Amino acid sequence: xxxxxxxxxxxxxxxxxxxxxxxxxxxxxxxxxxxxxxxxxxxxxxxxxxxxxxxxxxxxxxxxxxxxxxxxxxxxxxxxxxxxxxxxxxxxxxxxxxxxxxxxxxxxxxxxxxxxxxxxxxxxxxxxxxxxxxxxxxxxxxxxxxxxxxxxxxxxxxxxxxxxxxxxxxxxxxxxxxxxxxxxxxxxxxxxxxxxxxxxxxxxxxxxxxxxxxxxxxxxxxxxxxxxxxxxxxxxxxxxxxxxxxxxxxxxxxxxxxxxxxxxxxxxxxxxxxxxxxxxxxxxxxxxxxxxxxxxxxxxxxxxxxxxxxxxxxxxxxxxxxxxxxxxxxxxxxxxxxxxxxxxxxxxxxxxxxxxxxxxxxxxxxxxxxxxxxxxxxxxxxxxxxxxxxxxxxxxxxxxxxxxxxxxxxxxxxxxxxxxxxxxxxxxxxxxxxxxxxxxxxxxxxxxxxxxxxxxxxxxxxxxxxxxxxxxxxxxxxxxxxxxxxxxxxxxxxxxxxxxxxxxxxxxxxxxxxxxxxxxxxxxxxxxxxxxxxxxxxxxxxxxxxxxxxxxxxxxxxxxxxxxxxxxxxxxxxxxxxxxxxxxxxxxxxxxxxxxxxxxxxxxxxxxxxxxxxxxxxxxxxxxxxxxxxxxxxxxxxxxxxxxxxxxxxxxxxxxxxxxxxxxxxxxxxxxxxxxxxxxxxxxxxxxxxxxxxxxxxxxxxxxxxxxxxxxxxxxxxxxxxxxxxxxxxxxxxxxxxxxxxxxxxxxxxxxxxxxxxxxxxxxxxxxxxxxxxxxxx
Numbered sequence: 001x002x003x004x005x006x007x008x009x010x011x012x013x014x015x016x017x018x019x020x021x022x023x024x025x026x027x028x029x030x031x032x033x034x035x036x037x038x039x040x041x042x043x044x045x046x047x048x049x050x051x052x053x054x055x056x057x058x059x060x061x062x063x064x065x066x067x068x069x070x071x072x073x074x075x076x077x078x079x080x081x082x083x084x085x086x087x088x089x090x091x092x093x094x095x096x097x098x099x100x101x102x103x104x105x106x107x108x109x110x111x112x113x114x115x116x117x118x119x120x121x122x123x124x125x126x127x128x129x130x131x132x133x134x135x136x137x138x139x140x141x142x143x144x145x146x147x148x149x150x151x152x153x154x155x156x157x158x159x160x161x162x163x164x165x166x167x168x169x170x171x172x173x174x175x176x177x178x179x180x181x182x183x184x185x186x187x188x189x190x191x192x193x194x195x196x197x198x199x200x201x202x203x204x205x206x207x208x209x210x211x212x213x214x215x216x217x218x219x220x221x222x223x224x225x226x227x228x229x230x231x232x233x234x235x236x237x238x239x240x241x242x243x244x245x246x247x248x249x250x251x252x253x254x255x256x257x258x259x260x261x262x263x264x265x266x267x268x269x270x271x272x273x274x275x276x277x278x279x280x281x282x283x284x285x286x287x288x289x290x291x292x293x294x295x296x297x298x299x300x301x302x303x304x305x306x307x308x309x310x311x312x313x314x315x316x317x318x319x320x321x322x323x324x325x326x327x328x329x330x331x332x333x334x335x336x337x338x339x340x341x342x343x344x345x346x347x348x349x350x351x352x353x354x355x356x357x358x359x360x361x362x363x364x365x366x367x368x369x370x371x372x373x374x375x376x377x378x379x380x381x382x383x384x385x386x387x388x389x390x391x392x393x394x395x396x397x398x399x400x401x402x403x404x405x406x407x408x409x410x411x412x413x414x415x416x417x418x419x420x421x422x423x424x425x426x427x428x429x430x431x432x433x434x435x436x437x438x439x440x441x442x443x444x445x446x447x448x449x450x451x452x453x454x455x456x457x458x459x460x461x462x463x464x465x466x467x468x469x470x471x472x473x474x475x476x477x478x479x480x481x482x483x484x485x486x487x488x489x490x491x492x493x494x495x496x497x498x499x500x501x502x503x504x505x506x507x508x509x510x511x512x513x514x515x516x517x518x519x520x521x522x523x524x525x526x527x528x529x530x531x532x533x534x535x536x537x538x539x540x541x542x543x544x545x546x547x548x549x550x551x552x553x554x555x556x557x558x559x560x561x562x563x564x565x566x567x568x569x570x571x572x573x574x575x576x577x578x579x580x581x582x583x584x585x586x587x588x589x590x591x592x593x594x595x596x597x598x599x600x601x602x603x604x605x606x607x608x609x610x611x612x613x614x615x616x617x618x619x620x621x622x623x624x625x626x627x628x629x630x631x632x633x634x635x636x637x638x639x640x641x642x643x644x645x646x647x648x649x650x651x652x653x654x655x656x657x658x659x660x661x662x663x664x665x666x667x668x669x670x671x672x673x674x675x676x677x678x679x680x681x682x683x684x685x686x687x688x689x690x691x692x693x694x695x696x697x698x699x700x701x702x703x704x705x706x707x708x709x710x711x712x713x714x715x716x717x718x719x720x721x722x723x724x725x726x727x728x729x730x731x732x733x734x735x736x737x738x739x740x741x742x743x744x745x746x747x748x749x750x751x752x753x754x755x756x757x758x759x760x761x762x763x764x765x766x767x768x769x770x771x772x773x774x775x776x777x778x
Contacts, residue, residue, distance in 0.1 A: 033734045035091060037725040038083035041066065041076065047655065051684075052677035060690055064719040068656065077718075084721065084737040088761070091734055095764035097773070104564050104774060105759045108556035109752060110136040111474050111497040114159060116184070117465045118456030119148075121192030130186065133162050139177055139751040140170035143186075145214075155479070159495040168218045168228070173199055175224040177751065178742050182207050184454070187242060188214070190300070191249040194274075198239060199227065204744050205711050206257060209236040209243060234278060241293060246322065247300025250274055253284070255292045265662060267292045269305055271327045282327055286382050291666075295346030298412075298459040302349045302373065304336075305384070311546055312669040313407060314340035318384050319354060321375050332378040335387040336371055348412030348435070348459040349373070355418075355435060357410040360393060364582025366405030368397035368418065368438065396438040403429075404581045406549065409452075412459035414482040419444070419464065421452050423549050426511075426523060426579040428452035430466070432482075432489055445478060445491055451553035465494065471527055471571070472507040472562075473498055474554040502563060506530075514606035516575075517598040523579065524603045525552065525571040526612060529562060537567045537643075537770050538613035540604060542633075543626035544574030544596040546670060547585035550626065557759040561766075564774045568612060574599040574629070590672040591682040600633045604641055616643040616699075617770055623648035624712055624745065631688035631720070634699065642699040644733075644769050646762055649712050649745050650703060652720035654687040661713060689720055692727055700733035700769035704740060704758055711745040733769055 042063035051058040071077035092098065117131035129151040134141035146154065146164025154163030173179040178201060185198030185207065195214050200207040210227030211234050212218070221229040236243075238257040245252040251273040258266045266287035272278060285292075285305065293315075295304035301323050308315040317336035325332055337344060342360035347368065349355070355370045371391035379387055396418075397410075403422040411419045418433040428451060430444035450470030457464035462483075468476040477494040498504060508531050513521045528536070539561050543550035551571035562569045573579035576588035576596040588595040604620070607613045620642050622630035627650025634645045651657050658667050658674055665673075672679035684690060703721050705714035721737040728735060738761050743750050750758075767773060 033091075033732060035087055035734055037087060037729060037735070038080070040064070040080060040722045040726065042726070049674055049680045049684075050677040051681055053681045058680070058684065060684070062653075064722045067718040067722065068660065068713065068715040080718065080722075081739060084718075085739070088736045088738055091736060091768075092761065092764055094768060097767075098760060098764060100774065101763045101767075102756055102760050105556060105560050105756045105763070106136065106752075107501070108499055108560045108563070109756075110500045112159065112162075112495075113141070114475055114477060114495055114497065115141065115467065116143075116186065116454070116456075117467065117477055117494065119458075119461060119463050119465070120188040121190070122458065122461050122463075123190060124192035126192060128192070129164070130167070130188075134752070137752070138171075139753055140173075140180060142166050142170065142219075143168040143181075145217075155492060155494050158493075166217065166219045168195075168197070168212075169220075172218050172221040172224070173228045174201070174226075176742075184242075187245070189245050189249040189252075189274075190247055193249070194232075196243055196252075197227075200744070204708060206238050206240060209239055209254065211235075234272070236272065236278065244294050244296040244303065245300075251327070253294060253296075253303060255294060258287050265289070267307075269294070273327075283329060284327065284331060284382065285384060288383075293346070295349075297349035298415075302352075302354075304346055304349070304354070305333075306344050306346060308340065310666045310669040312340075313343045313345075315342075315344040316340060316384070317344040317354075317356070318387065319349075319373050321373075321378070329382050330380045331382075332380050333384060333387060334373060334375060334378045334391075335384075335389040336373075336391050338384075338388045338390065343407075345408045345410065347410050347418065350412070350416060350435065350459075354391075355396065355412065357405055357408070358393075359582065363399040364586060365399050365401065365403065366410075366582065367395060367399040368405075368410055368420070368433075369393045370396050396435070397433055398438070402581075404547075404578050404584075406547065406578055411455055411457050411464075413457050413464060414462045415460055417441075417482060419455065419457065419480075421455070423578055423581075426525075426549065426551065426573050428468075428549075441487065442489055444480065444489055448476065448478075449552075450476060451549075451551065453553075469553040470504070471509070471552045471554060471558070471569070472502075472504045474559075499559065499563075507562065512606070512610070514599070514602040516595065516602040518595070520575070520595075520599070522575070522599045522602055523573045524606075525573075526568055526607075527562060527571070528568045529566075533612075535611050535614040535617070537565065537617045537619065537766075537772055538570055538607055539567065539619040539621060540570040540572060540600075540607070541626070542572040542574055542600050542620070542622045542629055543624075544572070544576035544588065544599065544629050545625035546576075547578035547582065549573075549578050551579065556755065557762065560759070560763070565772060566775060567772075570603070570607065572600060572603055589670055590668075590679055593671055593682060594686055596629055597632045597636060597686060600629060601637050604633075604637060608641065616640055618642050619644040619646070619766060619770075620699075621646040621648065623650070625651060627651065628654070628688060632686045632691070634701070635688060635691045635693055636686075639697055644700045644702075644766055645698075647701075647703045647717065647720070649706050649709055650688075650716060650720075651712055652687075652703075652716040653689040654683050655690075656716065656719075657712065658683075663711065689716075689723060692723055694727050696728075698724065698728055698731055698733065698735065700765050701735045702738055702762060702765050703736070704738045704761070706743045706745055707739050707741045708743060709745045714739060734765065736765070 045062045045065045048059040113134040115132045129146045132141035144164045145167040150163040171177045182198045187196040198207045211232045216230045218228045243252045243254045268287040269285040271282045290307040293306045303320045306315045318333045345357035347355040403424045409421040418435040432442040450468035453467040464480040475497040509527045627647035703717040705717035724735045
């Protein structure tokens with residue numbers, strides 16, 4: 001679950017705003033790469049922070065702060081973007097085989113991309129499966145609806161023909177095809193009659209719930225109203241998560257932001273009675289500057305509300321018994337955990353017992369606990385802040401020393417069973433447990449080694465659908481079915497999809513270890529086509545933040561590089577990520593964040609030492625926080641080690657995201673709080689924009705920003721490229737900006753055309769900077 005949440009503390013006493021005046025522009029003349037970089041206005045702007053190291057204030061310049069403004073009404077920023085696009089596209093014209101590159105990237109999408117698969121309305125008279133399918137050349141997926149019999153028959157043929165019938169074509173949600181249904185953004189009313197779908201425009205983090213009858217498909221359209229032709233006259237804007245229906249299908253709860261994600265967004269729990277106007281919706285819990293999440297028991301009796309403020313995900317938790325009380329602005333609640341003491345990831349509620357995944361008691365690798373819900377302590381409230389009781393917790397599944405439960409990776413199943421996904425030595429593994437006793441019952445899908453993608457499971461269902469993505473195999477989907485007779489889960493293959501013309505056996509993988517600056521052994525995975533040991537151009541992907549494991553998954557651009565070039569692709573397991581457990585994550589946070597970058601540099605140097613890659617033939621790439629890491633590494637690595645760097649939707653100015661964005665305070669527990677002198681010193685030493693190295697010859701650089709990114713502002717890329725071009729006008733290699741139009745932060749909602757175009761820019765730069773060509777073109 002890669003979601004970033006909102007809260008911002010205003011920058012007041014620690015950061016001062018000095019006068020802004022325009023400074024002289026850098027002269028425009030051809031660089032060593034033959035490119036003419038545009039003149040960009042510089043202003044006199046400084047920020048001042050308290051420093052523990054200096055025992056006083058430290059000031060730094062921010063000459064491109066004006067690029068932080070929204071470009072819609074700023075002609076100077078519009079001109080900046082136009083000028084940058086001209087430079088980038090002039091470079092692209094040097095790519096004589098651009099059409100072949102685009103075709104190659106498109107071929108990596110030549111498989112039937114099945115996703116979002118699950119059984120719905122299982123308690124209704126006619127349960128059914130929903131899933132999405134996107135085929136090569138299609139910009140958006142189509143949702144299909146299949147009966148249980150149709151779905152099971154389709155499994156016998158590896159889904160050679162999609163079972164059931166098309167239900168909703170996402171390309172028809174808007175006239176220009178820019179909208180998409182958010183990942184896991186679909187729900188069905190318990191009676192199976194209403195299809196609910198969360199639609200994002202331009203891949204924004206905030207989306208709108210729309211509703212339509214399950215009997216009203218959207219497979220063709222003459223008009224394009226919001227929500228698509230045939231949608232019902234109900235919509236709920238400014239959402240990021242699920243709706244929770246009451247058991248009788250008469251209404252649902254939802255969490256809504258008061259504003260469209262600005263710095264002061266507040267969240268509230270609301271209720272909509274089906275068949276009424278949204279103007280009459282009830283605000284059950286008043287707006288608060290805390291991100292809220294919901295959980296609902298399988299029988300609809302218990303509603304749970306969780307809230308947190310930063311990326312540590314320490315949460316409060318409350319429960320409301322819906323039986324016997326009408327929905328109102330003053331409902332009764334009980335407190336489970338009233339403060340932000342530990343993580344609370346909802347699993348389920350069975351027989352008035354609340355189960356959740358947590359790090360309580362310093363269980364950094366995660367465990368499962370339960371608490372009895374004592375309704376006798378319930379009190380009426382619409383703020384929750386006045387209820388401070390704490391429930392006694394009892395361990396169900398103890399913490400493992402050798403494996404991590406990632407965030408939201410424990411699931412109630414088959415009424416009293418539990419499925420947990422562990423990361424064991426960097427790999428996803430699934431286990432079945434008895435929910436009540438915590439006894440381990442079965443290792444599920446033991447031969448699978450890919451990246452765990454989606455588990456669609458409902459607490460009362462005996463069936464669950466599991467998807468995997470492997471670095472050399474786009475899609476593996478399995479169905480699990482629990483048998484009360486045997487007490488075991490039987491697995492069956494739904495579909496396995498390979499890129500047409502390729503086989504998983506064409507590729508090999510090897511785990512190696514590099515020694516980081518402090519002596520820590522850092523694992524990484526080297527993948528390649530064939531088994532040769534010669535020096536090859538090597539693409540190194542990294543992330544290293546939030547405790548996430550971001551490795552060994554399928555991505556068309558990565559596969560294209562591996563399949564079509566005589567190359568290697570490397571997946572890193574940097575500290576800050578969760579590959580090696582909870583401590584692995586915490587060891588590279590706040591004042592120790594530099595360890596992430598030390599790990600990455602150690603891997604690059606190890607690849608060169610082993611002669612798996614030659615000097616200047618390394619490609620460094622990361623997205624979001626991984627993009628920030630890639631650029632920090634590029635600043636710090638020795639000149640000539642890296643040949644190309646890609647920062648995708650990258651954070652380049654940590655002070656901007658920490659103090660002047662809606663992400664704000666949510667990032668402090670991970671990367672540091674600039675308002676704390678010691679943490680300011682650590683951040684100031686690695687934040688990419690503040691640590692570019694004058695006089696250094698940088699590798700070829702492409703910063704790819706999302707035009708409509710409302711999570712990491714594209715201003716990060718704008719400021720970084722302006723500074724790089726100003727400081728390095730004669731850099732041997734190009735320093736370029738690419739702005740992906742009509743896209744937000746993640747790849748999930750990007751059209752096929754948009755993803756192909758961005759990747760083509762990357763491959764054009766790789767070929768020219770490294771002097772290589774596709775094998776077919778050699």
